[in-house]
Amino acid sequence: MGFLDIKQATKSYGSLRVLHETDISIEEGEFLVLVGPSGCGKSTLLNMIAGLEDITSGEIAIKGKSMNGVKPADRNIAMVFQSYALYPNMTVSGNISFGMEMHGIAKPEREKRIGQVADLLQISHLLDRKPGQLSGGQRQRVAMGRALVREPDVFLFDEPLSNLDAKLRVDMRTEIKKLHQKLGTTIVYVTHDQIEALTLSTRIAVMFGGYVQQLGTPKEIYDNPANMFVAGFMGSPSMNLFPAKVVSADSKPAAEVTLADGKKAAIPFASDALSSSIGRDIILGIRPEAITDRDGADRNSRAVHLVEAPVEVTEPAGSDTFVVSQIGGKDVTGRFRADVAVKAGDVFPFAFNMEKAVAFDPKTENRIA
Amino acid sequence: MSTMSRSSSLRPARVILYLLLALFCIYYLLPLYVMVVNSLKPLSEITSGGMMSLPKQWTIAPWESAWSTAQVGVEATGLKPYFLNSIIMVVPAVALSTLVGALNGYVLTKWTFRGATILFGLLLFGCFIPFQMVLIPMARMLGLMGLAGTVPGLIFVHFVYGIGFSTLYFRNYYAAFPTELVRAAQIDGAGFFRIFWRILLPSSGPIAVVCVIWQFTNIWNDFLFGASFSDFDSQPMTVALNNLVQSSTGVKEYNVHFAGAIMAALPTLLVYIVAGRYFVRGLMAGSVKG
Amino acid sequence: MSLSETANPRGSVVDRLRDALPKLVLSPTIAIVAIFVYGFIAFTLYLSFTDSRILPSFGWVGWHNYENLFRIRAWDTAVSNLVVFGVLYITICCVLGLLLAILLDQKIRAEGFIRTIYLYPMALSFIVTGIAWKWFLDPGIGIEAVVRGWGWETFTFNWIKDRNFAIYTIVIAAVWQTSGFVMAMFLAGLRGIDSEMMKAAQIDGASTFALYRRIVIPQLRPAFMSAFVVLAHMAIKSYDLVIALTGGGPGTATEVPATFMYSYTFTRNQMGIGAASAVIMLMTIAAIIVPYLWSELREKK
DSSP states (O other): OOSEEEEEEEEEETTEEEEEEEEEEEOTTOEEEEEOSTTSSHHHHHHHHHTSSOOSEEEEEETTEEOTTOOGGGSOEEEEOTTTTOOTTSOHHHHHHHHHHHTTOOHHHHHHHHHHHHHHHTOGGGTTSOGGGSOHHHHHHHHHHHHHTTOOSEEEEESTTTTSOHHHHHHHHHHHHHHHHHHOOEEEEEESOHHHHHHHOSEEEEEETTEEEEEEOHHHHHHSOSBHHHHHHSSSSOOEEEEEEEEEETTEEEEEEEBTTSOEEEEEOSSSTTGGGTTOEEEEEEOGGGEEOGGGSOTTOSOEEEEEEEOOEEEEOSSEEEEEEEETTEEEEEEEETTOOOOTTOEEEEEEEGGGOEEEOTTTOBBOO | OOSOTTGGGGHHHHHHHHHHHHHHHHHHHHHHHHHHHHTTSOHHHHHTTOTTSOOSSOOOHHHHIIIIISOBTTBOOOSHHHHHHHHHHHHHHHHHHHHHHHHHHHHHHHSOOTTHHHHHHHHHHHHHSOTHHHHHHHHHHHHHTTOTBSHHHHHHHHHHHHHHHHHHHHHHHHHTSOHHHHHHHHHHTOOHHHIIIIIIGGGOHHHHHHHHHHHHHHHHHOOHHHHHHBOGGGOOHHHHHHHHHHOOSSOOOHHHHHHHHHHHHHHHHHHHHHHHHHHHHHHHHTTSOO | OOHHHHHSTTOSHHHHHHHHHHHHHHHHHHHHIIIIIIIHHHHHHHHTTBOOSSSOOOOBOTTHHHHHHTTOHHHHHHHHHHHHHHHHHHHHHHHHHHHHHHHHTTTOTTHHHHHHHHHGGGGSOHHHHHHHHHHHSOTTTSHHHHHHHTTOTTOOOOGGGOTTTHHHHHHHHHHHHHHHHHHHHHHHHHHTSOHHHHHHHHHTTOOHHHIIIIIIHHHTHHHHHHHHHHHHHHHHHOOHHHHHHTTTOSTTTTOOHHHHHHIIIIISOOHHHHHHHHHHHHHHHHHHHHHHHHHHHHHTO
């Protein structure tokens, strides 16, 4: 039994099921990120944890106590909303103290706690202002202050950074991470931004179509995606996915692919996992940073293989140059060092680090190796 | 939208444009001018074909007469008691319908339930029905309630048929009010009424003004309900004014009629001048939404 | 985890009351609308099939009142007056309102002030409007007398006393009162049109006239729809203005359904026929309003 347990929880609107049976168990102090495209059910799940939406079936429990039918106010949770949801008619300190006031906390205690939180978030000078007079970043801090001051069991964040500009978003991301490390609170955080998910979380639940596709640490999710959806969704630029056929080369399994000039190439796998699947069609998945120029390849890898392929486009991005070739009819991007002399039209050796390659079943889209 | 960005080179067109606009100003102001100048001159100046001219002899006697001595119906009381009737009628009716409308709008947007839209549609349709359809049963109902021919009866009628529009205003306003704020307040532990009172109501100033002005204008200007459900001593201003003007006994005192008409128009006109922006918003919200 | 804790929280009376609170708050309104709108509609509908005279009575007479209604000359007059009035009123208001809106949309100085003048009649009671125009149009003291006073002795403008023309005086007064409102609706529509599209059209070489005819006015369709619905429903309901301006006269020359209903029900003691006429008014308005509300509320979803 964890600190926050989601057991077989589902949500339906009429006959439309938006969240299928979901099981997640969160330990105290964990930072769980629910990530997925819009409509995947992540916000619904968060609202169910908050008690803002009823659970159709199953159970959600905090500290071993069932929360089904318990009012949001009585769950000892706090929530930071996407729009911050600051009460426009109250000052910053009014906003922070409102929840305590509703819970009947005496005024001296409220003021003490407001002071502490304001110090922590460096918003002491803003306490008498109205939300309308604050910048986006300041509102964000106030919203967090309002949540922190409650000293809840669980913090819920609903896309809290998506209304900030790019620079501020990165700063606030760091700030949230620091805060989590400092306070050791339990957090459930919803976002559609996979980078946020990877940087912030201790564990990630990738969601799509009302299902949790994969639940794991950021590294597990990134390196060993459970299926093609997770592989494509997490990471930027996203993982290359292209058709290949398992063949036998020197009695070891290899992936045979078709290059843009019609030639075929067989790239040996790093492991023997697919040795019983010779002849099978697969989707090969390999991240851009595992396709490099020869000298840029990972020196620790024992499975780097060169493939001479025609270059279609090069995209210099400052620190790296992305080089695109067509393999099996799909654009495949490699991440080359910036100073490599390569241009469109060349036939150039691409170094595939097969230790990082994964294989999917084209029909079920699940990972098979 | 700027379609005349080269306006300076189109001088003659601009002149014609302003001329046209001025002409229409005269068209709209003319009846008001007629009412004002003729309420300030002796009757003889009107009957001798001087309706359009300024008074030769200025007088406020028609105003005094219209206010306190003119014959309205059978008694020579002037319009004063009826003006007061209208005020006593308007204030509670406006307050009640606005309050109920605000609560309805709150429930219909923030505590919505299956069938809420249909319910709202039915409510809204009630705003547009010809009130001839309810005159007969309402007369009976007021009789049963002991309110026939009284000002409280009129208050009740205006309250009942004012709910639709006030709900419309608040519903559309609260629909744009971030639901996340309500959720945040729920998590903070505020209940149904507390959220309304502390979170929504303090932000409802503009729409409350719109609603109050709309209801005030409508109820003050109503004639049909006033004519149908009032007695001699509970008549609202519009009905009394009409009686004053249509009464066939004696000489027609046009100047007194005009003075009375301005009196009946003054409250709504004042509101319009002071808060015209809100009045127009109300008109718009009643027709085109969003 | 104990199951008893799962089952309990919704149990208490207070909690259940709290959950029902929103609906409880709405319930008086629901009751009021059910009784005073739909109940009353049903009651009047029922009366229209009875032999009610001075007071409601419940002797069923079937379609008798409706058959009678359409045989009454005054009803005939009322309906044809409504058609004439409605068509002219809506057309003139729309044309005038659109014209004024376009004129005001040319970056006019003092636009706010002018708009205030165009719109103020909307704040007045129809009774006030009626009285102002009644005496202004009165041949004895009004415009006719004034023009004659200026020396044009044969000038005649006595529509308000003329059976064939009196209905047009109601159009004049009603247009005066509402055209500013229609102007405001169109102006809001004009302001809602994407200004970049206007710039694009200007770059395409459209003249101001072509710009309005080809680009702007077609986009005002929603505003036209709203204006039509509002004006049509006001036309059918118009009662106060007729009473104040002409009292339905001369004779029954300016009788409209609303005045007909009132006089048959309350002064001629033909309540059944009055109810039948009210039902027909309701049906006409419903035919206009219901599709409109339907589309407006569906869009919202």
